[in-house]
Amino acid sequence: MLRILFVCTGNTCRSPLAEGLLRIRVHQEGLAMEVRSAGVSAMTGAPISRNSASLLQEAGFTESISSLAIQASEVKWADVILTMTMGHKRTVIQRFPDAVEKTFTLKEYVEDDHQVLQAIEEREKLVTEVQLKQALSQTVTVEERNRIYTLEHAIPDYDISDPYGGSLEVYRQTAKEIGGSLDKLVAKLRRQKEGPQTGK
Incomplete structure (x- = not known):
C-alpha cells in the first residue's frame, strides 16, 4: 500500500485538490494507495477553500477534507511526499531532514x-x-x-500556480495543472506495478 502526502502552504487550496483528485483516480483505477495532504503553514481543522471544495464536488469527490498542519507523524506515515512548489519542498526538508530521500515536487516526481x-x-x-x-x-x-x-x-518551472484569492476559473486552471501531473503519476505507478509481472 503506497502512502502519498501532498503538501502546500495552508492546505486549503492546492494540496486538498491534489488529494481529492488523486483519490478519485485511485478509486477508478483500483490502485492500492492511501492519500493525505497537509500544509507547511496550515491551521489544523480549518475548512478548505470554497472554490477547491466546489471543484472537488464537481469532479465527483464526496468526502470531506479539512486542513492539517504538517507534523512528524504525517511525514513518517508517507512513503512519498509531493509538494506543490520547490519552496514547499525545501521547507519540508529543512524541518524534517530524514524525509529528503522521499520528498519531491509533484511535477518533478512525474518528470520523465x-x-x-x-x-x-x-x-x-x-x-x-x-x-x-x-x-x-x-x-x-x-x-x-x-x-x-x-x-x-x-x-522547467516545477511550481504549481497558487489560486489563493482567485476566481473559480483561476482555481479551475490550477486543478487542470494538478490533474495533468496526477495523470502522469497514475501512469508511472501503473508501470511500476506492471513492471515485475510483464518483465519490463
Missing part, C-alpha cells in the same frame, strides 16, 4: 526527461553545498554561483 532529472540532482547538491559554506562563513565561488544559475535555467 533524464537530462532534466540529472540537472535537478546536481542543482540540489550544489545548493546544499553553497548553503553549508554560507553557514560556515566560507566564500562561495563565482563558478559555483554561475553553475547554479546555469542549472536553474535548464530545469
Whole structure:
C-alpha cells in the first residue's frame, strides 16, 4: 500500500485538490494507495477553500477534507511526499531532514526527461553545498554561483500556480495543472506495478 502526502502552504487550496483528485483516480483505477495532504503553514481543522471544495464536488469527490498542519507523524506515515512548489519542498526538508530521500515536487516526481532529472540532482547538491559554506562563513565561488544559475535555467518551472484569492476559473486552471501531473503519476505507478509481472 503506497502512502502519498501532498503538501502546500495552508492546505486549503492546492494540496486538498491534489488529494481529492488523486483519490478519485485511485478509486477508478483500483490502485492500492492511501492519500493525505497537509500544509507547511496550515491551521489544523480549518475548512478548505470554497472554490477547491466546489471543484472537488464537481469532479465527483464526496468526502470531506479539512486542513492539517504538517507534523512528524504525517511525514513518517508517507512513503512519498509531493509538494506543490520547490519552496514547499525545501521547507519540508529543512524541518524534517530524514524525509529528503522521499520528498519531491509533484511535477518533478512525474518528470520523465533524464537530462532534466540529472540537472535537478546536481542543482540540489550544489545548493546544499553553497548553503553549508554560507553557514560556515566560507566564500562561495563565482563558478559555483554561475553553475547554479546555469542549472536553474535548464530545469522547467516545477511550481504549481497558487489560486489563493482567485476566481473559480483561476482555481479551475490550477486543478487542470494538478490533474495533468496526477495523470502522469497514475501512469508511472501503473508501470511500476506492471513492471515485475510483464518483465519490463
